[in-house]
Amino acid sequence: MSTRIVLGKLLGSLATLAFVVVFNFFLFRVVEQDPVANLFRGRNLSDAQRDELTREFGLDGSKLEQFWSYIQQTVGLNFGRSYVTNQPVIEEIADKAPATIALVGVSAVLSAVFGILIGVLAAWRRGSKRDYAATTLTMTTYSMPDFWLGMLLLTLFAVVLGWFPVGGISDPNAPDAGIGKLLDHGEHLVLPALTLTVAYLGEYALVMRSSLIETMREDYLVLARAKGLRDTLVRNRHAVPNALLPVVTLAAINFGLVLSGAIAVETIFSWPGLGLATYEALQGPDLPMLQGLFLVFSASVILFNLLADLVYVALDPRVRVS
Protein backbone atom coordinates (compact mmCIF):
# COMPACT_ATOMS: atom_id res chain seq x y z
CA MET A 1 0.00 0.00 0.00
CA SER A 2 2.83 2.27 0.86
CA THR A 3 4.34 1.73 -2.58
CA ARG A 4 1.08 2.94 -4.12
CA ILE A 5 1.35 6.20 -2.23
CA VAL A 6 4.97 6.62 -3.23
CA LEU A 7 4.15 5.86 -6.85
CA GLY A 8 1.27 8.33 -6.75
CA LYS A 9 3.48 11.08 -5.39
CA LEU A 10 6.11 10.30 -8.00
CA LEU A 11 3.59 10.52 -10.83
CA GLY A 12 2.18 13.73 -9.39
CA SER A 13 5.63 15.29 -9.39
CA LEU A 14 6.25 14.18 -12.94
CA ALA A 15 2.96 15.74 -13.99
CA THR A 16 3.96 18.99 -12.30
CA LEU A 17 7.31 18.91 -14.03
CA ALA A 18 5.57 18.33 -17.38
CA PHE A 19 3.31 21.30 -16.62
CA VAL A 20 6.32 23.51 -15.92
CA VAL A 21 7.97 22.43 -19.17
CA VAL A 22 4.85 23.18 -21.21
CA PHE A 23 4.29 26.42 -19.33
CA ASN A 24 7.86 27.44 -20.06
CA PHE A 25 7.24 26.95 -23.77
CA PHE A 26 4.17 29.17 -23.74
CA LEU A 27 5.87 31.76 -21.63
CA PHE A 28 8.76 32.27 -23.98
CA ARG A 29 7.37 31.52 -27.40
CA VAL A 30 3.72 32.38 -27.36
CA VAL A 31 3.45 35.27 -24.95
CA GLU A 32 6.37 36.88 -26.68
CA GLN A 33 5.26 37.15 -30.26
CA ASP A 34 8.60 37.89 -31.86
CA PRO A 35 11.52 36.91 -29.62
CA VAL A 36 14.11 37.61 -32.28
CA ALA A 37 13.02 41.21 -32.76
CA ASN A 38 12.70 41.68 -29.01
CA LEU A 39 16.15 40.37 -28.36
CA PHE A 40 17.77 42.65 -30.83
CA ARG A 41 15.75 45.67 -29.83
CA GLY A 42 17.02 48.66 -31.71
CA ARG A 43 19.78 46.81 -33.51
CA ASN A 44 19.79 46.57 -37.28
CA LEU A 45 19.14 43.08 -38.50
CA SER A 46 19.17 42.05 -42.14
CA ASP A 47 16.44 39.71 -43.33
CA ALA A 48 18.95 36.94 -43.90
CA GLN A 49 20.37 37.24 -40.38
CA ARG A 50 16.89 37.33 -39.03
CA ASP A 51 15.86 34.13 -40.81
CA GLU A 52 18.99 32.41 -39.62
CA LEU A 53 18.38 33.42 -36.02
CA THR A 54 14.75 32.34 -36.27
CA ARG A 55 15.86 28.94 -37.47
CA GLU A 56 18.55 28.67 -34.86
CA PHE A 57 16.08 29.34 -32.05
CA GLY A 58 13.72 26.75 -33.53
CA LEU A 59 11.15 29.42 -34.20
CA ASP A 60 10.38 28.51 -37.80
CA GLY A 61 7.53 26.20 -38.61
CA SER A 62 4.11 26.02 -37.01
CA LYS A 63 3.65 26.36 -33.27
CA LEU A 64 3.04 22.63 -33.08
CA GLU A 65 6.35 21.83 -34.80
CA GLN A 66 8.08 24.33 -32.54
CA PHE A 67 6.53 22.69 -29.53
CA TRP A 68 7.68 19.26 -30.63
CA SER A 69 11.26 20.34 -31.23
CA TYR A 70 11.24 22.20 -27.92
CA ILE A 71 10.10 19.07 -26.06
CA GLN A 72 12.78 16.97 -27.74
CA GLN A 73 15.47 19.48 -26.88
CA THR A 74 14.31 19.88 -23.30
CA VAL A 75 14.18 16.16 -22.67
CA GLY A 76 17.73 15.96 -24.02
CA LEU A 77 18.67 18.79 -21.58
CA ASN A 78 19.45 20.99 -24.54
CA PHE A 79 18.39 24.49 -23.54
CA GLY A 80 20.20 26.22 -26.37
CA ARG A 81 23.19 28.51 -26.14
CA SER A 82 23.65 31.56 -23.97
CA TYR A 83 23.51 34.78 -26.00
CA VAL A 84 26.27 36.26 -23.91
CA THR A 85 28.92 33.55 -23.74
CA ASN A 86 27.70 31.41 -26.65
CA GLN A 87 28.24 28.36 -24.44
CA PRO A 88 25.52 25.70 -24.13
CA VAL A 89 23.19 26.81 -21.34
CA ILE A 90 23.36 23.44 -19.64
CA GLU A 91 27.14 23.73 -19.31
CA GLU A 92 26.88 27.25 -17.89
CA ILE A 93 24.39 25.97 -15.35
CA ALA A 94 26.50 22.95 -14.46
CA ASP A 95 29.49 25.28 -13.93
CA LYS A 96 27.60 27.56 -11.59
CA ALA A 97 25.46 25.04 -9.74
CA PRO A 98 28.06 23.93 -7.15
CA ALA A 99 28.43 27.43 -5.68
CA THR A 100 24.66 27.74 -5.27
CA ILE A 101 24.28 24.22 -3.91
CA ALA A 102 26.88 24.99 -1.25
CA LEU A 103 25.31 28.31 -0.31
CA VAL A 104 21.69 27.17 -0.38
CA GLY A 105 22.48 23.85 1.26
CA VAL A 106 24.32 25.40 4.19
CA SER A 107 21.70 28.14 4.62
CA ALA A 108 18.71 25.81 4.33
CA VAL A 109 20.10 23.48 7.01
CA LEU A 110 21.21 26.25 9.35
CA SER A 111 17.97 28.21 9.06
CA ALA A 112 15.97 25.05 9.81
CA VAL A 113 18.11 24.12 12.82
CA PHE A 114 18.17 27.58 14.38
CA GLY A 115 14.57 28.34 13.45
CA ILE A 116 13.34 25.15 15.10
CA LEU A 117 15.49 25.81 18.15
CA ILE A 118 14.14 29.34 18.58
CA GLY A 119 10.58 28.12 18.00
CA VAL A 120 10.92 25.40 20.65
CA LEU A 121 12.43 27.74 23.22
CA ALA A 122 9.72 30.33 22.58
CA ALA A 123 6.79 27.92 22.70
CA TRP A 124 7.94 26.01 25.77
CA ARG A 125 7.79 29.20 27.87
CA ARG A 126 4.83 30.69 26.08
CA GLY A 127 4.09 34.27 27.13
CA SER A 128 7.47 34.70 28.85
CA LYS A 129 9.92 37.48 28.11
CA ARG A 130 11.97 34.97 26.14
CA ASP A 131 8.97 34.08 23.99
CA TYR A 132 8.22 37.75 23.44
CA ALA A 133 11.80 38.54 22.43
CA ALA A 134 12.08 35.50 20.14
CA THR A 135 8.79 36.24 18.41
CA THR A 136 9.59 39.92 17.91
CA LEU A 137 13.01 39.07 16.53
CA THR A 138 11.79 36.40 14.12
CA MET A 139 8.87 38.51 12.92
CA THR A 140 11.29 41.32 12.18
CA THR A 141 13.80 39.23 10.25
CA TYR A 142 10.85 37.62 8.47
CA SER A 143 9.77 41.11 7.33
CA MET A 144 13.15 42.04 5.88
CA PRO A 145 13.94 41.88 2.21
CA ASP A 146 16.69 39.22 2.20
CA PHE A 147 19.06 41.25 0.05
CA TRP A 148 18.66 44.32 2.27
CA LEU A 149 19.73 42.25 5.24
CA GLY A 150 22.69 41.23 3.07
CA MET A 151 23.53 44.88 2.41
CA LEU A 152 23.48 45.64 6.15
CA LEU A 153 25.65 42.64 7.04
CA LEU A 154 28.03 43.46 4.21
CA THR A 155 28.39 47.06 5.40
CA LEU A 156 28.95 46.07 9.00
CA PHE A 157 31.15 42.97 8.74
CA ALA A 158 33.00 43.55 5.48
CA VAL A 159 33.24 47.31 4.89
CA VAL A 160 33.33 48.75 8.42
CA LEU A 161 34.87 45.93 10.47
CA GLY A 162 36.68 44.20 7.61
CA TRP A 163 36.26 40.76 9.17
CA PHE A 164 35.10 39.11 5.97
CA PRO A 165 35.68 39.68 2.24
CA VAL A 166 33.15 41.96 0.54
CA GLY A 167 32.25 39.47 -2.16
CA GLY A 168 33.17 36.78 -4.64
CA ILE A 169 34.12 33.23 -3.83
CA SER A 170 37.91 33.29 -3.65
CA ASP A 171 40.81 35.58 -3.03
CA PRO A 172 43.38 35.87 -5.86
CA ASN A 173 46.22 35.45 -3.36
CA ALA A 174 44.76 32.40 -1.65
CA PRO A 175 46.24 28.94 -2.18
CA ASP A 176 45.00 27.10 -5.25
CA ALA A 177 44.33 23.72 -3.73
CA GLY A 178 43.83 21.78 -0.55
CA ILE A 179 42.68 23.03 2.83
CA GLY A 180 43.75 26.59 2.11
CA LYS A 181 41.45 26.84 -0.89
CA LEU A 182 38.58 25.38 1.07
CA LEU A 183 39.12 27.79 3.94
CA ASP A 184 39.22 30.67 1.49
CA HIS A 185 35.87 29.60 -0.01
CA GLY A 186 34.49 29.15 3.47
CA GLU A 187 35.50 32.65 4.46
CA HIS A 188 33.68 34.03 1.44
CA LEU A 189 30.66 31.88 2.20
CA VAL A 190 30.08 33.20 5.72
CA LEU A 191 28.25 36.44 4.96
CA PRO A 192 25.91 35.24 2.17
CA ALA A 193 25.09 32.11 4.15
CA LEU A 194 24.49 34.15 7.31
CA THR A 195 22.17 36.45 5.34
CA LEU A 196 20.06 33.62 3.95
CA THR A 197 20.01 31.80 7.29
CA VAL A 198 18.78 34.80 9.26
CA ALA A 199 16.31 35.77 6.52
CA TYR A 200 14.65 32.36 6.44
CA LEU A 201 14.84 31.08 10.00
CA GLY A 202 11.92 33.29 11.00
CA GLU A 203 9.30 31.20 9.29
CA TYR A 204 10.62 27.99 10.85
CA ALA A 205 10.55 29.59 14.28
CA LEU A 206 6.98 30.85 13.87
CA VAL A 207 5.66 27.55 12.51
CA MET A 208 7.55 25.47 15.06
CA ARG A 209 6.26 27.69 17.85
CA SER A 210 2.59 27.38 16.91
CA SER A 211 2.92 23.67 16.17
CA LEU A 212 4.52 23.01 19.54
CA ILE A 213 1.89 25.09 21.35
CA GLU A 214 -0.72 22.96 19.62
CA THR A 215 1.05 19.76 20.64
CA MET A 216 1.38 20.91 24.23
CA ARG A 217 -2.39 20.52 24.63
CA GLU A 218 -2.28 16.81 23.80
CA ASP A 219 -3.23 14.27 26.42
CA TYR A 220 -0.03 12.27 26.04
CA LEU A 221 1.94 15.25 27.29
CA VAL A 222 -0.23 15.47 30.37
CA LEU A 223 0.42 11.77 30.84
CA ALA A 224 4.17 12.19 30.36
CA ARG A 225 4.16 14.90 33.02
CA ALA A 226 1.94 12.85 35.30
CA LYS A 227 4.46 10.02 35.08
CA GLY A 228 6.88 12.45 36.66
CA LEU A 229 9.24 12.89 33.71
CA ARG A 230 11.60 15.78 33.84
CA ASP A 231 10.58 18.88 31.90
CA THR A 232 13.37 18.62 29.32
CA LEU A 233 12.57 14.97 28.75
CA VAL A 234 8.92 15.72 28.15
CA ARG A 235 9.96 18.40 25.73
CA ASN A 236 12.65 16.58 23.79
CA ARG A 237 11.16 13.08 23.69
CA HIS A 238 7.43 13.63 23.63
CA ALA A 239 6.54 17.09 22.43
CA VAL A 240 9.13 18.17 19.88
CA PRO A 241 9.19 15.06 17.65
CA ASN A 242 5.43 15.26 17.19
CA ALA A 243 5.44 19.00 16.64
CA LEU A 244 8.11 18.65 13.95
CA LEU A 245 5.70 17.28 11.34
CA PRO A 246 4.48 20.59 9.88
CA VAL A 247 8.08 21.78 9.78
CA VAL A 248 8.93 19.00 7.34
CA THR A 249 6.47 20.41 4.81
CA LEU A 250 7.79 23.87 5.47
CA ALA A 251 11.32 22.69 4.77
CA ALA A 252 10.32 21.90 1.20
CA ILE A 253 8.56 25.21 0.69
CA ASN A 254 11.44 27.03 2.28
CA PHE A 255 13.95 25.32 0.09
CA GLY A 256 12.25 26.99 -2.87
CA LEU A 257 12.35 30.30 -1.00
CA VAL A 258 16.01 30.05 -0.09
CA LEU A 259 16.81 29.13 -3.67
CA SER A 260 14.87 32.18 -4.90
CA GLY A 261 16.39 34.33 -2.19
CA ALA A 262 19.79 33.30 -3.48
CA ILE A 263 19.09 35.29 -6.67
CA ALA A 264 19.25 38.67 -4.94
CA VAL A 265 21.66 37.68 -2.17
CA GLU A 266 24.20 36.17 -4.57
CA THR A 267 23.99 39.42 -6.50
CA ILE A 268 24.82 41.48 -3.41
CA PHE A 269 27.84 39.32 -2.56
CA SER A 270 28.88 38.55 -6.18
CA TRP A 271 28.68 34.88 -5.24
CA PRO A 272 29.18 33.18 -8.62
CA GLY A 273 26.22 30.80 -8.56
CA LEU A 274 22.93 30.36 -10.36
CA GLY A 275 21.42 33.39 -8.62
CA LEU A 276 24.05 35.76 -9.89
CA ALA A 277 23.74 34.06 -13.28
CA THR A 278 20.00 34.84 -13.21
CA TYR A 279 20.70 38.46 -12.39
CA GLU A 280 23.24 38.68 -15.20
CA ALA A 281 20.94 36.91 -17.64
CA LEU A 282 18.27 39.49 -16.84
CA GLN A 283 20.47 42.37 -17.94
CA GLY A 284 20.62 41.08 -21.54
CA PRO A 285 18.09 39.66 -21.39
CA ASP A 286 19.71 36.33 -22.15
CA LEU A 287 16.54 34.39 -22.80
CA PRO A 288 17.89 30.83 -23.29
CA MET A 289 19.82 31.20 -20.05
CA LEU A 290 16.75 32.50 -18.19
CA GLN A 291 14.65 29.71 -19.58
CA GLY A 292 17.16 27.06 -18.54
CA LEU A 293 17.54 28.59 -15.09
CA PHE A 294 13.77 28.75 -14.66
CA LEU A 295 13.50 25.04 -15.51
CA VAL A 296 16.34 24.09 -13.19
CA PHE A 297 14.94 26.15 -10.30
CA SER A 298 11.46 24.69 -10.81
CA ALA A 299 12.69 21.13 -11.17
CA SER A 300 14.73 21.31 -7.97
CA VAL A 301 11.81 22.76 -6.04
CA ILE A 302 9.54 20.01 -7.35
CA LEU A 303 12.13 17.43 -6.36
CA PHE A 304 12.29 18.82 -2.83
CA ASN A 305 8.53 18.88 -2.54
CA LEU A 306 8.49 15.23 -3.52
CA LEU A 307 11.15 14.41 -0.95
CA ALA A 308 9.21 16.25 1.75
CA ASP A 309 6.04 14.36 0.81
CA LEU A 310 7.88 11.05 1.02
CA VAL A 311 9.49 11.90 4.34
CA TYR A 312 6.05 12.88 5.57
CA VAL A 313 4.63 9.52 4.55
CA ALA A 314 7.47 7.80 6.35
CA LEU A 315 7.04 9.88 9.50
CA ASP A 316 3.29 10.13 9.85
CA PRO A 317 1.44 6.82 10.05
CA ARG A 318 -1.88 8.61 9.61
CA VAL A 319 -1.03 9.44 5.99
CA ARG A 320 -0.31 5.79 5.28
CA VAL A 321 -3.59 4.61 6.71
CA SER A 322 -5.96 7.07 5.09
Next chain:
Amino acid sequence: MSSVAVASARRIAWLRRRRAIAGAWSQYRRSRPGMIGLTVLALFVAMALAAPLLADESGLRAVNVIGNEPWSSPADFAPLGTDRLGRSIWTQVVWGSRTSLLVGLAATVLAALIGMTVGIVAGFYGRRAGALLMRLTEWFLVIPFLPLAIVLAAVLGPSIRNIILVIGITSWPSMARLVRAQVLTLKERLYVDRSRALGASRAHLMARHILPGVSGLILASTTLTVPVAILSETTLSFLGFGDPSRPSWGKMLEEAFAQGALTEEAWWWYVPPGVCIVLVVLAFTLVGRALEEILDPRLRERST
Protein backbone atom coordinates in the same frame (compact mmCIF):
# COMPACT_ATOMS: atom_id res chain seq x y z
CA MET B 1 -46.83 40.37 1.55
CA SER B 2 -43.95 38.30 0.41
CA SER B 3 -41.93 41.41 -0.48
CA VAL B 4 -42.28 42.66 3.08
CA ALA B 5 -41.04 39.34 4.39
CA VAL B 6 -38.04 39.44 2.07
CA ALA B 7 -37.21 43.01 3.03
CA SER B 8 -37.29 42.22 6.72
CA ALA B 9 -35.25 39.06 6.26
CA ARG B 10 -32.67 41.16 4.50
CA ARG B 11 -32.82 43.72 7.28
CA ILE B 12 -32.28 41.02 9.84
CA ALA B 13 -29.32 39.72 7.89
CA TRP B 14 -27.83 43.21 7.71
CA LEU B 15 -28.36 43.84 11.35
CA ARG B 16 -26.72 40.58 12.18
CA ARG B 17 -23.76 41.36 9.97
CA ARG B 18 -23.37 44.81 11.47
CA ARG B 19 -23.39 43.34 14.90
CA ALA B 20 -20.80 40.75 13.82
CA ILE B 21 -18.53 43.49 12.50
CA ALA B 22 -18.92 45.54 15.67
CA GLY B 23 -18.16 42.45 17.72
CA ALA B 24 -15.09 41.66 15.64
CA TRP B 25 -13.83 45.24 16.06
CA SER B 26 -14.20 45.19 19.82
CA GLN B 27 -12.30 41.90 19.82
CA TYR B 28 -9.68 43.35 17.52
CA ARG B 29 -9.15 46.37 19.74
CA ARG B 30 -8.06 44.07 22.51
CA SER B 31 -5.17 42.73 20.41
CA ARG B 32 -2.15 44.87 21.20
CA PRO B 33 0.02 43.73 18.26
CA GLY B 34 -2.97 44.30 15.98
CA MET B 35 -3.44 47.87 17.20
CA ILE B 36 0.28 48.62 16.91
CA GLY B 37 0.23 47.33 13.34
CA LEU B 38 -2.84 49.39 12.52
CA THR B 39 -1.24 52.56 13.91
CA VAL B 40 1.96 52.07 11.92
CA LEU B 41 -0.08 51.44 8.79
CA ALA B 42 -2.15 54.56 9.36
CA LEU B 43 1.06 56.59 9.62
CA PHE B 44 2.42 55.22 6.35
CA VAL B 45 -0.89 55.69 4.54
CA ALA B 46 -0.94 59.27 5.81
CA MET B 47 2.62 59.70 4.53
CA ALA B 48 1.66 58.39 1.10
CA LEU B 49 -1.43 60.59 0.90
CA ALA B 50 0.33 63.70 2.21
CA ALA B 51 3.43 63.22 0.03
CA PRO B 52 3.01 66.59 -1.76
CA LEU B 53 2.94 68.36 1.61
CA LEU B 54 5.96 66.52 3.00
CA ALA B 55 8.36 66.84 0.10
CA ASP B 56 8.52 68.58 -3.25
CA GLU B 57 8.04 66.09 -6.08
CA SER B 58 10.39 68.01 -8.40
CA GLY B 59 13.24 66.99 -6.09
CA LEU B 60 13.02 63.48 -7.50
CA ARG B 61 14.65 64.57 -10.74
CA ALA B 62 18.37 65.16 -10.74
CA VAL B 63 18.13 68.25 -13.00
CA ASN B 64 16.16 70.07 -10.33
CA VAL B 65 18.66 69.53 -7.53
CA ILE B 66 21.90 70.57 -9.17
CA GLY B 67 22.69 72.81 -6.21
CA ASN B 68 22.66 69.90 -3.73
CA GLU B 69 25.89 68.25 -2.72
CA PRO B 70 25.92 64.55 -3.72
CA TRP B 71 26.62 61.91 -1.07
CA SER B 72 25.66 64.31 1.75
CA SER B 73 25.19 62.58 5.07
CA PRO B 74 22.12 63.43 7.19
CA ALA B 75 24.36 65.69 9.26
CA ASP B 76 25.02 67.91 6.23
CA PHE B 77 21.65 67.70 4.53
CA ALA B 78 18.52 67.40 6.65
CA PRO B 79 16.76 65.16 7.29
CA LEU B 80 18.18 62.05 5.57
CA GLY B 81 21.04 63.15 3.34
CA THR B 82 21.37 62.86 -0.44
CA ASP B 83 22.18 60.20 -3.02
CA ARG B 84 24.85 60.14 -5.69
CA LEU B 85 22.94 62.69 -7.78
CA GLY B 86 22.26 65.00 -4.88
CA ARG B 87 18.60 64.05 -4.60
CA SER B 88 17.15 64.12 -1.10
CA ILE B 89 16.65 60.66 0.37
CA TRP B 90 13.69 61.93 2.39
CA THR B 91 11.88 63.03 -0.79
CA GLN B 92 12.42 59.61 -2.35
CA VAL B 93 11.29 57.77 0.77
CA VAL B 94 8.11 59.85 0.97
CA TRP B 95 7.19 59.49 -2.70
CA GLY B 96 8.34 55.88 -2.80
CA SER B 97 5.77 55.00 -0.14
CA ARG B 98 3.07 55.59 -2.74
CA THR B 99 4.51 53.07 -5.17
CA SER B 100 5.22 50.43 -2.56
CA LEU B 101 1.77 50.66 -0.97
CA LEU B 102 0.01 50.89 -4.33
CA VAL B 103 1.80 47.86 -5.74
CA GLY B 104 1.30 45.90 -2.52
CA LEU B 105 -2.41 46.62 -2.35
CA ALA B 106 -3.24 46.40 -6.05
CA ALA B 107 -1.36 43.14 -6.53
CA THR B 108 -3.05 41.70 -3.46
CA VAL B 109 -6.50 42.70 -4.68
CA LEU B 110 -5.77 41.03 -7.99
CA ALA B 111 -4.49 37.89 -6.27
CA ALA B 112 -7.50 37.89 -3.95
CA LEU B 113 -9.94 38.16 -6.86
CA ILE B 114 -8.32 35.28 -8.71
CA GLY B 115 -7.85 33.16 -5.59
CA MET B 116 -11.36 33.81 -4.35
CA THR B 117 -12.98 32.97 -7.69
CA VAL B 118 -10.95 29.82 -8.18
CA GLY B 119 -11.46 28.77 -4.56
CA ILE B 120 -15.22 29.28 -4.53
CA VAL B 121 -15.79 27.67 -7.92
CA ALA B 122 -13.48 24.75 -7.13
CA GLY B 123 -15.16 24.19 -3.80
CA PHE B 124 -18.66 24.63 -5.08
CA TYR B 125 -18.56 22.53 -8.22
CA GLY B 126 -17.05 19.50 -6.47
CA ARG B 127 -15.72 16.60 -8.49
CA ARG B 128 -14.33 17.15 -11.96
CA ALA B 129 -14.15 20.90 -12.48
CA GLY B 130 -13.08 21.37 -8.88
CA ALA B 131 -10.39 18.72 -9.09
CA LEU B 132 -9.06 20.20 -12.30
CA LEU B 133 -8.91 23.70 -10.84
CA MET B 134 -7.16 22.45 -7.74
CA ARG B 135 -4.61 20.60 -9.83
CA LEU B 136 -3.88 23.87 -11.60
CA THR B 137 -3.58 25.60 -8.22
CA GLU B 138 -1.15 22.96 -6.98
CA TRP B 139 0.93 23.49 -10.06
CA PHE B 140 1.17 27.20 -9.49
CA LEU B 141 1.97 26.58 -5.84
CA VAL B 142 4.94 24.42 -6.70
CA ILE B 143 6.54 26.67 -9.30
CA PRO B 144 9.03 28.75 -7.31
CA PHE B 145 7.60 32.22 -7.05
CA LEU B 146 10.57 34.46 -7.73
CA PRO B 147 11.95 32.70 -10.82
CA LEU B 148 8.43 32.66 -12.26
CA ALA B 149 7.91 36.33 -11.44
CA ILE B 150 11.30 37.19 -12.93
CA VAL B 151 10.59 35.31 -16.10
CA LEU B 152 7.15 36.90 -16.42
CA ALA B 153 8.53 40.34 -15.74
CA ALA B 154 11.34 39.78 -18.24
CA VAL B 155 8.82 38.81 -20.88
CA LEU B 156 6.41 41.64 -20.09
CA GLY B 157 8.96 44.42 -19.57
CA PRO B 158 9.51 46.83 -16.65
CA SER B 159 6.53 48.93 -15.62
CA ILE B 160 4.44 49.36 -12.53
CA ARG B 161 1.40 47.77 -14.16
CA ASN B 162 3.42 44.69 -15.08
CA ILE B 163 4.84 44.37 -11.57
CA ILE B 164 1.30 44.41 -10.19
CA LEU B 165 0.22 41.85 -12.80
CA VAL B 166 3.18 39.58 -12.15
CA ILE B 167 2.77 39.58 -8.37
CA GLY B 168 -1.00 39.16 -8.67
CA ILE B 169 -0.70 36.26 -11.07
CA THR B 170 1.84 34.47 -8.90
CA SER B 171 0.32 34.97 -5.43
CA TRP B 172 -3.23 33.64 -5.70
CA PRO B 173 -2.82 29.86 -5.25
CA SER B 174 -2.55 29.68 -1.47
CA MET B 175 -5.62 31.85 -1.11
CA ALA B 176 -7.56 29.66 -3.55
CA ARG B 177 -6.70 26.60 -1.49
CA LEU B 178 -7.74 28.21 1.77
CA VAL B 179 -11.05 29.46 0.36
CA ARG B 180 -11.87 26.13 -1.23
CA ALA B 181 -11.42 24.25 2.04
CA GLN B 182 -13.78 26.68 3.74
CA VAL B 183 -16.33 26.49 0.91
CA LEU B 184 -16.33 22.70 1.14
CA THR B 185 -17.47 22.82 4.75
CA LEU B 186 -19.87 25.72 4.19
CA LYS B 187 -21.78 24.13 1.37
CA GLU B 188 -22.81 21.21 3.57
CA ARG B 189 -24.41 23.54 6.13
CA LEU B 190 -28.14 23.31 6.69
CA TYR B 191 -28.94 26.86 5.66
CA VAL B 192 -27.33 26.28 2.29
CA ASP B 193 -29.31 23.05 1.92
CA ARG B 194 -32.45 24.89 2.83
CA SER B 195 -31.80 27.61 0.28
CA ARG B 196 -31.04 25.00 -2.37
CA ALA B 197 -34.25 23.11 -1.55
CA LEU B 198 -36.17 26.36 -1.99
CA GLY B 199 -34.85 26.47 -5.54
CA ALA B 200 -31.98 28.94 -5.26
CA SER B 201 -29.68 29.04 -8.28
CA ARG B 202 -26.00 28.26 -7.97
CA ALA B 203 -25.12 31.89 -8.58
CA HIS B 204 -27.46 32.93 -5.78
CA LEU B 205 -26.02 30.35 -3.41
CA MET B 206 -22.47 31.42 -4.17
CA ALA B 207 -23.12 35.14 -3.90
CA ARG B 208 -25.53 35.12 -0.96
CA HIS B 209 -24.48 32.26 1.23
CA ILE B 210 -20.99 31.08 0.39
CA LEU B 211 -19.29 34.42 -0.25
CA PRO B 212 -20.39 36.06 3.03
CA GLY B 213 -19.28 32.90 4.81
CA VAL B 214 -15.75 33.05 3.47
CA SER B 215 -15.36 36.83 3.43
CA GLY B 216 -13.77 36.99 6.89
CA LEU B 217 -11.22 34.40 5.95
CA ILE B 218 -10.53 36.22 2.70
CA LEU B 219 -9.98 39.49 4.54
CA ALA B 220 -7.48 37.92 6.92
CA SER B 221 -5.64 36.06 4.21
CA THR B 222 -5.63 39.14 1.96
CA THR B 223 -4.06 41.21 4.71
CA LEU B 224 -1.37 38.56 5.06
CA THR B 225 -0.74 38.61 1.31
CA VAL B 226 0.05 42.34 1.22
CA PRO B 227 3.41 42.00 3.01
CA VAL B 228 4.43 39.24 0.62
CA ALA B 229 3.45 41.44 -2.31
CA ILE B 230 5.42 44.40 -0.93
CA LEU B 231 8.51 42.23 -0.41
CA SER B 232 8.09 40.87 -3.94
CA GLU B 233 7.89 44.39 -5.32
CA THR B 234 11.09 45.21 -3.47
CA THR B 235 12.91 42.21 -4.89
CA LEU B 236 11.62 42.72 -8.43
CA SER B 237 12.56 46.41 -8.31
CA PHE B 238 15.96 45.46 -6.98
CA LEU B 239 16.43 43.14 -9.95
CA GLY B 240 15.64 46.01 -12.29
CA PHE B 241 11.94 45.65 -13.06
CA GLY B 242 10.92 48.83 -11.28
CA ASP B 243 9.17 51.56 -13.20
CA PRO B 244 12.04 53.81 -14.35
CA SER B 245 9.94 56.95 -13.85
CA ARG B 246 8.66 56.26 -10.33
CA PRO B 247 10.59 56.06 -7.08
CA SER B 248 9.93 53.07 -4.89
CA TRP B 249 11.68 51.74 -1.83
CA GLY B 250 12.87 48.72 -3.81
CA LYS B 251 14.22 50.92 -6.55
CA MET B 252 16.09 53.06 -4.02
CA LEU B 253 17.82 49.93 -2.75
CA GLU B 254 18.64 48.94 -6.31
CA GLU B 255 20.12 52.34 -7.12
CA ALA B 256 22.03 52.49 -3.86
CA PHE B 257 23.54 49.08 -4.52
CA ALA B 258 24.26 49.66 -8.22
CA GLN B 259 25.79 53.09 -7.61
CA GLY B 260 28.21 52.02 -4.94
CA ALA B 261 26.56 53.22 -1.73
CA LEU B 262 27.96 50.15 0.03
CA THR B 263 31.61 50.99 -0.62
CA GLU B 264 30.95 54.72 -0.01
CA GLU B 265 29.45 53.67 3.34
CA ALA B 266 26.46 55.86 2.46
CA TRP B 267 24.20 53.98 4.86
CA TRP B 268 21.66 56.81 4.90
CA TRP B 269 20.80 55.93 1.30
CA TYR B 270 19.79 52.30 1.84
CA VAL B 271 18.90 52.10 5.52
CA PRO B 272 15.76 54.33 5.49
CA PRO B 273 13.92 52.60 2.61
CA GLY B 274 14.73 49.20 4.12
CA VAL B 275 13.45 50.27 7.53
CA CYS B 276 10.24 51.52 5.90
CA ILE B 277 9.77 48.19 4.13
CA VAL B 278 10.32 46.26 7.36
CA LEU B 279 7.87 48.49 9.27
CA VAL B 280 5.11 48.28 6.65
CA VAL B 281 5.55 44.55 6.14
CA LEU B 282 5.61 43.94 9.88
CA ALA B 283 2.53 46.13 10.37
CA PHE B 284 0.53 44.26 7.73
CA THR B 285 1.63 40.95 9.24
CA LEU B 286 0.55 42.02 12.73
CA VAL B 287 -2.83 43.24 11.48
CA GLY B 288 -3.31 40.11 9.38
CA ARG B 289 -2.51 37.77 12.25
CA ALA B 290 -4.81 39.65 14.61
CA LEU B 291 -7.60 39.47 12.03
CA GLU B 292 -6.90 35.82 11.42
CA GLU B 293 -7.28 35.00 15.08
CA ILE B 294 -10.72 36.62 15.10
CA LEU B 295 -11.99 35.62 11.68
CA ASP B 296 -10.47 32.25 10.87
CA PRO B 297 -12.91 29.65 12.16
CA ARG B 298 -10.17 27.07 12.61
CA LEU B 299 -8.11 29.30 14.89
CA ARG B 300 -11.23 30.47 16.74
CA GLU B 301 -12.26 26.93 17.55
CA ARG B 302 -8.75 26.23 18.73
CA SER B 303 -8.57 29.13 21.12
CA THR B 304 -11.90 28.37 22.85
